[in-house]
Amino acid sequence: MADWKDILIDVLKLTDEVKRLNGQTEKLSDRTIEIDKRLVRLETMVELAQKQPSIKRLG
Numbered sequence: 001m002a003d004w005k006d007i008l009i010d011v012l013k014l015t016d017e018v019k020r021l022n023g024q025t026e027k028l029s030d031r032t033i034e035i036d037k038r039l040v041r042l043e044t045m046v047e048l049a050q051k052q053p054s055i056k057r058l059g
Contacts, residue, residue, distance in 0.1 A: 002010075
């Protein structure tokens with residue numbers, strides 16, 4: 001059976017891992033928001049282009 005020192009070391013390691021994963025999750029969240037903003041801009045450009053009759057469409 002593990003003694004209290006081993007348990008304490010494991011808890012500290014787990015705490016560090018959780019903090020690291022939390023930081024990565026926040027970075028991914030920020031990146032997802034930026035991608036979403038870019039997608040909205042692209043969708044807007046496509047919608048505006050579709051409404052302009054002077055543009056020749058492919059197909």
